[in-house]
Amino acid sequence: MLVFVGIALQVSGTIDARQIISLAREYAGVWWLGVLLIAIQVVLFTFALAGSTLIWIIAALFTPFTSTVMITTGTTLGGVMAYLFSNKMSDEWVRKAQDSRVYQLMREKGDLYTLLALRLMPGFPHSVINYSAGILKVGLTRFVPATIAGSAIKSYVYSSVIYNATLMENSTGDIEFSDIWPLLALSLLILAGIAVRNYLGHK
DSSP states (O other): OHHHHHHHHHHHTSSOHHHHHHHHHTTTTSHHHHHHHHHHHHHHHHTTOOGGGGHHHHHHHSOHHHHHHHHHHHHHHHHHHHHHHGGGOOHHHHHHHHTSHHHHHHHHOOSHHHHHHHHHSTTOOHHHHHHHHHHHTOOHHHHHHHHHHHHHHHHHHHHHHHHHHHHOTTOOOOOOHHHHHHHHHHHHHHHHHHHHHHHHHTO
């Protein structure tokens, strides 16, 4: 709802997003702002809320490298917290998670490469991965590295696009397919490699 309100205010000319971003960047050097944004991500991911939406704020305020570090940290810590929290979920929530295709996939193939491929998939909800991994008790030695690597690669691509868009006068700030196709291609390539490996392993 906040996103739609913000877009409506920008389109109507009530607010100037670029001016707000410029003002907000003056506070980017304050140490507590980064910590606060990471903490908000952790809380949102822990309770299966849209923690990924903070990338629009973080990437607009900080350089791509700094944004990548912050988003990867928040996603990883939030993912681990959601992983642990999912063990305390009620039976009803567990049954809902078990009905998802991701749960079924991870139950059969919960290896590092599958987790990495899912993390890299553009637009894929991290909370589904976090909760499914926690319920299935996927090893943290696979879960954490996949989360770090997938989040770092994915957030750097998104952060670069968003940050550069805020510097361009005529940019709409939209993320186009040409910006994210490498993520999709890499994710599909990993999944294809897993499928081929499994096929050869059953022959």
